Amino acid sequence: MSTAPAGAAAPVLEIRDLSVSFPTETGTVSAVDGVSLDLAPGEIVGMVGESGCGKSVTAMSLAGLLPGSARVTGSVRLNGTELVGARESALRRVRGQEIAYIFQEPMTSLNPVLTVGRRSARCSRPTSGCPGGRRGRGRSSC
Ligand SMILES: Nc1ncnc2c1ncn2[C@@H]1O[C@H](COP(=O)(O)OP(=O)(O)OP(=O)(O)O)[C@@H](O)[C@H]1O
Numbered sequence: 739m740s741t742a743p744a745g746a747a748a749p750v751l752e753i754r755d756l757s758v759s760f761p762t763e764t765g766t767v768s769a770v771d772g773v774s775l776d777l778a779p780g781e782i783v784g785m786v787g788e789s790g791c792g793k794s795v796t797a798m799s800l801a802g803l804l805p806g807s808a809r810v811t812g813s814v815r816l817n818g819t820e821l822v823g824a825r826e827s828a829l830r831r832v833r834g835q836e837i838a839y840i841f842q843e844p845m846t847s848l849n850p851v852l853t854v855g856r857r858s859a860r861c862s863r864p865t866s867g868c869p870g871g872r873r874g875r876g877r878s879s880c
C-alpha cells in the first residue's frame with residue numbers, strides 16, 4: 739500500500755536490495771530476499787504478506803534491531819545516511835527519534851506491571867555501559 743503523492747520529494751528512506759539471513763543449526767534461513775522500496779516524506783507504506791514472509795525482519799533491520807547472528811546485506815539509507823553496517827552509536831541516535839516501532843506482540847514486548855510512561859522512559863534511557871547481556875535484553879524489549 740502506498741500513499742505517495744505524484745511528483746513527491748526525495749525519499750526519506752531508500753531501501754535497496756535488502757536481504758537478511760540467519761545461520762541456524764539446520765541451515766541458513768533466508769528471511770528477507772532483495773527488498774527495495776522508497777518512502778517519501780509523509781508517505782505511508784504497508785507491508786502485506788503471509789506469516790513468516792519477513793515483514794518484521796525487514797522492519798527490524800532498518801534500525802539494526804536484529805540479533806547479532808543476522809546477516810544483513812543491501813542498503814538502507816535514511817535521509818541519505820547508510821544504516822546497514824552503521825555503528826551502534828549512530829543507530830542509537832536514530833532509534834526512537836527517526837525510526838520507531840510498535841511491536842506486534844504486546845504480551846512479550848510490554849510488561850503489564852509497568853505504566854506506559856515508565857515503559858517509555860526506560861526505552862529512551864541509553865543502554866551503553868550495561869553488561870552485554872543486559873544491553874541485549876534491554877534493546878530487544880524496547
Ligand atoms: N532470529 C532468527 N533466527 C532464525 N530465523 C529467524 C529469526 N528471526 C526470524 N526468523 C525467520 O525469518 C522469517 C521471517 O520472520 P518474520 O518474523 O519477519 O515474519 P513476519 O512476516 O513478520 O510474520 P508474522 O506475520 O507472523 O509476524 C521466518 O521464517 C522466521 O522464522
Ligand SMILES: [Mg+2]
Binds near residue numbers: 793794842
Ligand atoms: Mg511479524
